[in-house]
Amino acid sequence: MRISPSEAQAQLETGGVVALPTETVYGLAACLKYPKTIDRIFTLKGRPNDNPLIIHLAKNQDIAAFTDELPEGFDQLAAAFWPGPMTLVVKVKQGMVPQNACAGLPTAAFRVPGHEMTRKLIELTGPLVMPSANVSGRPSSTTPEHVEQDFGAGFPVLDGGPCMRGIESTILIHEQGSWKIIRQGIIEPNRFKAILGYEPSIVHAGEKPLCPGQLYRHYAPKAKLLLTTEFSSPAVILGFSDVDYPTGSRIFAFGPKNHPEMACENLYRLLRQLDEEKVEEVKVDMRFPWEGLWLTLSERLRKAAVH
Numbered sequence: 001m002r003i004s005p006s007e008a009q010a011q012l013e014t015g016g017v018v019a020l021p022t023e024t025v026y027g028l029a030a031c032l033k034y035p036k037t038i039d040r041i042f043t044l045k046g047r048p049n050d051n052p053l054i055i056h057l058a059k060n061q062d063i064a065a066f067t068d069e070l071p072e073g074f075d076q077l078a079a080a081f082w083p084g085p086m087t088l089v090v091k092v093k094q095g096m097v098p099q100n101a102c103a104g105l106p107t108a109a110f111r112v113p114g115h116e117m118t119r120k121l122i123e124l125t126g127p128l129v130m131p132s133a134n135v136s137g138r139p140s141s142t143t144p145e146h147v148e149q150d151f152g153a154g155f156p157v158l159d160g161g162p163c164m165r166g167i168e169s170t171i172l173i174h175e176q177g178s179w180k181i182i183r184q185g186i187i188e189p190n191r192f193k194a195i196l197g198y199e200p201s202i203v204h205a206g207e208k209p210l211c212p213g214q215l216y217r218h219y220a221p222k223a224k225l226l227l228t229t230e231f232s233s234p235a236v237i238l239g240f241s242d243v244d245y246p247t248g249s250r251i252f253a254f255g256p257k258n259h260p261e262m263a264c265e266n267l268y269r270l271l272r273q274l275d276e277e278k279v280e281e282v283k284v285d286m287r288f289p290w291e292g293l294w295l296t297l298s299e300r301l302r303k304a305a306v307h
């Protein structure tokens with residue numbers, strides 16, 4: 001059910017959960033000040049309660065209320081990339097963030113979203129927690145229709161159109177003297193170099209990952225994804241609009257081969273479309289460069305392919 005910005009504001013301020021657009025993916029929003037509503041978000045998504053949420057702020061300066069001191073480079077990163085698809089994890093003052101929102105950790109994740117409609121709303125409501133608006137394990141939502149597929153036609157959604165970027169924010173944490181990427185996202189690692197003087201390393205999930213979300217199954221459609229570079233036998237193919245696939249019985253296209261931004265923008269819509277069209281198995285064309293945004297796309301595809 002589509003709602004207006006003022007209805008979204010009223011519902012949030014009275015302890016409701018609504019879906020909001022961001023430039024990355026749609027989020028399920030609750031006011032940070034209502035722990036019971038935050039619990040409802042975990043229940044609605046079927047999200048494990050050891051997986052903390054990102055706190056969305058209206059302005060860079062709003063971080064000041066949550067922390068005593070910020071790590072080196074924080075202000076420069078925030079000035080360069082906020083509002084925008086970057087999330088920073090920092091140590092927070094005790095009692096400032098409800099325990100369920102940060103899953104009991106001494107840190108919390110923050111971002112100032114790039115979508116103006118949502119940022120204006122946060123100015124009125126105060127900070128909002130917002131996980132991606134999908135049932136846990138499913139592909140994220142990049143349109144209001146996706147949110148309704150997962151949570152029902154009656155679920156309140158502020159319609160901000162399709163998400164411009166289509167893949168989640170890049171998450172960084174400051175650990176042992178430098179910033180590290182704990183979730184690859186829409187900002188590629190080398191874009192941080194001009195700001196920090198070094199390229200943050202990517203930390204992959206170990207036994208006890210820095211990013212709890214990395215523990216869980218993600219982004220998966222029901223269709224089985226076969227990640228491949230070989231297309232000699234007939235198959236349904238998820239590939240590129242400017243590549244010829246003579247063996248393709250049906251072709252879903254990310255967009256042209258030289259356009260990783262478009263591939264990211266379309267990824268979750270395509271994964272959801274496979275399910276709507278009851279595709280059981282699809283070969284995914286992995287013949288793209290091993291660099292930049294392609295690495296984020298391939299990380300999402302590898303996770304979506306785990307069954």
Ligand code: TXA
Pocket residue numbers: 022024025026027028051052053054085087089102105107108109111113130131132133167168169171183210211212213214
């Ligand atoms: O683009 C995005 O980031 C979207 C939009 C809606 O803002 N949000 C999003 O939220 O992707 P979610 O809940 O789907 O993913 C948040 C990730 C999880 O993997 C979680 O473990 C990690 O952020 N996270 C949150 N707080 C953390 C913390 N204190 N330390 C480490 N990781 C944290």
Ligand code: MG
Pocket residue numbers: 131132140
């Ligand atoms: Mg998510």
